[in-house]
Amino acid sequence: MTQDNSFYGPLSDPAGNAGHTDHPPRVGFFTDTSVCIGCKACEVACKEWNAIPEDGIDLLGMSFDNTGMLGASSWRHVAFVEQQRPLGRQDAGLADLPVGPSSTQETAEVVADALEVAKRGGGDLGTAPVDLGFPSFDLPGAGTGAEARTEFRWLMSSDVCKHCTHAGCLDVCPTGALFRTEFGTVVVQPDICNGCGYCVSGCPYGVIDRRPDDGRAWKCTMCYDRLRDGMEPACAKACPTDSIQYGPLDELRERADRRLAQLHEAGVTEAQLYGRDPDDGVGGDGAFFLLLDDPEVYGFPPDPVVPTRDLMSMWKHAGVAASALLAASAAVFLGGARR
Amino acid sequence: MSREGAGRHGRGGRDDDGSRERSMVPKATFRSYYGRPVLKPPVWEWKVPAYLFTGGLSAGSALLAAGADLTRRPELARAGRIGGFGALLVSTYLLVADLGRPERFHHMLRVAKPSSPMSMGTWILVAYGPGSALAAAAELLPAGVRASLPGRLLRMAARPAGLSAALLAPGLASYTAVLLSQTAVPAWHDARRELPFVFTGSAAASGAGLGMLLAPVAEAGPARRLGVVGAAAELVASRLVDRRPGLVTEAYTTGRPHRLRQASEYLTLGGALTALTLARRSRAAAAAGGLALLAGSVLQRFGTFEAGVVSTKDPAYVVKPQRERLAARAEGGG
């Protein structure tokens, strides 16, 4: 069964592998973060279409990000990253201004330190930073003669479920609530899910989560209902700058390659594709990204691997352990003497 | 914004009693999104680690009961059968109660997925349950019914039932290790080779502990031996977990998970030593040793569980090893 890469490695036809015959081409998202203007239309359009509840009205202090992360009630999440470095040949106009050291480090520290004591360590979307009650950092700019900031860029990026070729959430789901659709996407069926929570830990991207008041797991469906009527997902449709592009995955990959080359040529050498490679740890993502920094800066794992990769090995180890237990249990009675 | 070198992990800001203070140690070098976790912490709370224990206990007990039955140790068999079934009932309750939608527990039977340890575990439980129940029922028959025809039939069925449960018990004891390993939780996934041994060892030790506690010293020899063997396996495997290379191991060796597992180690070791020594003579000592083994097993499960939770809350456990892996690959490739 592993020979055909059902569990790991490049897989050209995940829908077919999941038993869909005569299925449409695999579709996906290509999110080009270099044109994202951080408007969050994707978040709202997604919520409107899918009737997702509001997920907490908290000021997070993460630049303009008040969503925090993806979760059961946020299927799109726009990240905002403020950095001391230039974007390609862009000039933030800081040279010759009477500026001191940057505050990006310190503001991030405030948020991070506070999240550390938050519920679930900040693993909940919308978790408000908790007041620590003691000074956690030096006042920004009060620094010790550190150098003046000269560069700045503000990155925005709309995150979403990756719809992995090998989806950890789907593989571990014990009810079949999560399934692979004919479009090659990964969808939770709310009529089936019993809220076991296994998928939450199965996802190497931290995407899917359980909604506390509802008990079921939720995540992006790539608007399965719209897809079935030949429409594009709500987020991609709304996106004002076409940062979120939807289409057959093969086409998107070609488009992404062209865009990457174009950006490199334009001097944005830091541009990189994430999740595009079918040889990666999840067999390539159905939703992949063009990033302007390393993935972890946006909250992505740099090299995710589907846990199922080691399925066989794990069962083997368990088998050995089980056999050993059986053997040991038998052995302890073999002493013969009743004592 | 990216926190360059601002991971929680390795900031030295957390000492062993869990309090935090300002770090004076150089910050680790990795970047993250405002220190937010990359992964979602498991939604499971105490019920799942509790189930890990009760499931293991049930399995260990069933094995012991079957052996005792075959070797005519009625008290030990009785303790194992009833204890095993009792633990199974508690397990079932814990599993169902932990669901977000408990009324949909039967959806677990929709599919049989080899890729889902929970699905496999469900089917193992389904297969294991009747045997365990039958065997326990036979033990629990009121005196008046024992002689009746149904009573006699039931007692005749008890042995095969107990044996069937015992045959499935090792699966029950070990699948939970795969259940945890088959996740993106760094501490669990990384320990995927050792965890089955920790868990089966722990299952054996807890089953044995129950036997030592409930059965008379005279019948409890196999329980003591199983306790020693199980404890040894658990201790060794657990130590191996602690010695794995890489950052993720720190999830086990620091903080609360470390304290839980350390306590578990002491109790298990103590229980095993008791089993080897005093428990052979003293019922009280046997009971104490049994309790120590049981407690050790409980703490082991909670410690392991919490190590996993901790490893999801700190992005360092995700980012750093993956970065290192990428770097190594780049080096190897080029």
Place this chain on the structure above:
Amino acid sequence: MGSNMAEAHPVGFQWVMEAKARGAKVFHIDPRFTRTSAHADQHVTIRAGTDIAFLGGVINHILTHDLDFREYVTAYTNAPYLLSERYQDTEDLDGLFSGYDPYTAAYDASSWSYASVPMEEQPGRLLKEVSAPYQHGAGGPFIEGAAGGIESDPTLEHPRCVFQVLKRHFSRYTPEMVERICGVPQELFQEVCRAWTENSGRERTTALVYSVGWTQHSVGAQFIRAGSIVQLLLGNIGRPGGGIFALRGHASIQGSTDVPTLFNLLPGYLPMPDVTHEDLTTYLDGVRGRGQKGFWGAADAYMVSLLKEYWGDAATAENDYCFDYLPRINGDHGTYRTVMDMVDGGKVFGYFLLGQNPAVGSAHGRLQRLGMANLDWLVVRDLAMIESATFWKDAPEIETGEIVTERCRTEVFFFPAASHVEKAGTFTQTQRMLQWRDKAVEPSGDQRSELWFFHQLGVRLKERLAGSADERDRPLLDLAWDYETEGDEPSPSDVLRHINGIDLRTGRTVDGYLDLKADGSTVCGCWIYSGVYANETNQSRRRTSRFETGPYDAEWGWTWPLNRRVLYNRASADPQGRPWSERKKLVWWDAEAGEWTGRDTPDFEKHKPPDYKAPAGASGIEALDGDDAFIMMRDGKGWLFAPAGLADGPLPTHYEPHESPMRNLLYGQQGNPVRKVYGRPDNPSNPAPPEAHSEVFPYVFTAARLTEHHTAGAMSRQLPYLAELQPELFVEVSPELAAERGLRHLDWAHVVTSRTAVDARVVVTDRMAPLRVDGRVVHQVWMPYHWGPTGLTKGDVVNDLIGVVADPNVFIQESKVLTCDVRPGRRPRGPALLEYVADYRRRAGITTETGTRIATAGGHIERAHIEPDRPEEPS
């Protein structure tokens, strides 16, 4: 500049991103680094309110380096015209133009005229509010003799020609000066100049985008003038890819100016008559003038058709088409004046709020609320409950004790309004396109459209006055109010038909304003919208897909005037009618066919050849020559120099904002010398040099919008999906200011002005940067203004910080720049707040007169412009 397009107009910004992808360079010049800056090639941090200094520097750069598009400038602008010898520039008068009267703080503009015809001198005190620019509609005032000969020098060498005057006026706007005033390093400034000029000319054009970052200033109109001068000099007006784009903030704010709910205008930018207009003829002479060029020449047709629409059969040639029925203006009747009159009591008794929330959304919210608390009655119509309807129970003044519910006499009616899907009608978007909305569903409960409400109100009023013999009731009784109905409300399409215009002889709609007559045979509610119902078809309802039409998309909606996309597009061709370049062709003269043709609807008489010379004595449309591309202007030219029409000078001049930490480095005149100040105890101003104690409010403050919210928040704070995206009021500060004031990220701080103090969470970010201005460091802070005391997310009202001081041309308040202090921690609550702010005023030595001594140029007496007989200052 002055626009945060990516945040305030995200969907429009797709076209900027597209242009960028095609190689366009994007510059963002703004006090803040915004989501727009994040995608600009170059961000330029500028001190708020100094845009004229910056643009003046650009103009100076163009003129000193001869980088203007000379052929365009000579042919299409008034650069060659000579000015009157009486004209004196700011160069001569320390920042003032000739004609200034410090007593009234107003200009007599007569000396700003062209050289041909001398104008009669008028005393300034009459001018400020009697012959003020707001009275001229869009045509502006007329210039005597414009259609005849104006002295000119095509070589642009004459010292009194506009070109040379311009050169001299801006000669002191050097890069050094730009750096000292705006805080923009010289090199950066020159980079902008370079890019702007290199990307303009025959082959290339540059577009300029602004929004309320330009308009909400005491010199706002002149900001836009300055931008226009740059664009005219570079030949960027009337050409594809060029232009000045005003991005407007509300669905139909353009429409509500075209079909105005504004005191000084009638539909189509016809001025509201004032006390000097004794009859229709005097009025029309004021609009079209004698001997003026251009399409205002037909103003009689526009006005008579409007009066006929208003009063139908009652309007006849004999009774001047009921011109008499129109009320007359005689001064500032703008919203802030009205609110102050409410506060003062006894003048305004009833107030309608129609989808507007001034308790949060207007400057000086406290004044707004106190005004509303002093009315007989208030009608609020909105989708949801808003602060302006509930001030009597939850205004901040309840907490301070200034409003007591049980003693607040205002009777309040709240009417739920129908939403945009529950009624049909048109919105006019920011580029003048009317788009029709179909009704999707019926409103529920008591929800009704404004159309229903006002129609019903009119019906009831007419019923009540039926039989009245009172002459003052005639206008209402004679009012044509018999629109076709759909159910119980007037048919919006029938109203639109009447706005378009109907030929009474045929009963059919007219095809455009060229069909309108001054003889009472046509009705037309808004002449510039004429054509929207041409051929009895609702043109605004057209929705021909963009996939089926060309790049000018002429069949989607309808754009005024006459479905034309680029105004003054005659200028896209050279004087001979040939496109300036193949790459930038838009409209051109087809000599064979004898007509103007091209991709857009030509903004010129179709058959008037480029070499046409108007006969002597012609006026109006006929007087336009074949190369008079600016067909609405009195002289057919683009105005580098505005010989009339502006209250504060013919050329943009850098004045410091009303509240500024800086002395004006260019002139003795500190601020706009004719800005509208309202010197009242309840409207204090923070001191600005040369007044003392400006250091009490050391920081520059600006207010702005967020993508996630809409203005006063009634349409966003109440929606969970939007509220969660921007959940709390914050103040953004630079790391440097945070260090200076001890502010910590996410902690509380409060911002103080002489009006009040408001709480906000601190956001420390590198996006804010201090500036070095004339050798000292100036910090700027900003706050979004969307919050109020109700909704899913609540916060203090930022507009409460802002006082009322206005541009003298259009009476828009200066809310984009003021001074403030920022302190860590929360503000005092209740009455202690009043004491706290009073203490600031004491320390800054603020009195009613602060900020009202507006003439500061050398030699002038300093007269405070305060309102007499005001009650004592509170607290």
Place this chain on the structure above:
Amino acid sequence: MGVKRWLDAWPVFRQLTGTDPLGRGKAAQSARSAGLGSRTESADRVAGSVCPYCAVGCAQRVFVKDEKVVQIEGDPASPISRGRLCPKGSASKQLVTGPQREQRVLYRPPYGTAWQELDLDTAMDMVADRVLDARRKGWQDTDEDGKVLRRTMGLASLGGATLDNEENYLIKKLFTALGALQIENQARI
């Protein structure tokens, strides 16, 4: 056949007999999922509309089912917006269908401490009476120089930038006929 149908409804059976032995796709699909479609496709009608927030003028399509708005999204045919909407535009459905929408006329009498409900017709009559009263109290025939004013300063209005052109037209027309001048909107704010 009953048994067969019953068995077919059991995904394990489908796993064993169908194309999806691992139970991760076709076999796991529920009946609901198999019948899923978009609510826009099943709407009764679609109205062409325009976004009510800023002035870009993005075209919207309003989907109606059972006389309720079930979805509002961009119209791809628009040359202005190409079907796209910003977060506010995307929240339009919540704007028009949310619980924040008021349904009834509310009235707060002078010195009152709470809202009262009022019949729409009564409220309209009350407003009409008050308009005439305020108009009378603020009436000015002439200025101090005897020049004709023919106006009332007793009435004012603010709003219009969110209204339709047709509505603004009637507002201006009615107020002008009443002699009321102080008619203003956001354009001056």
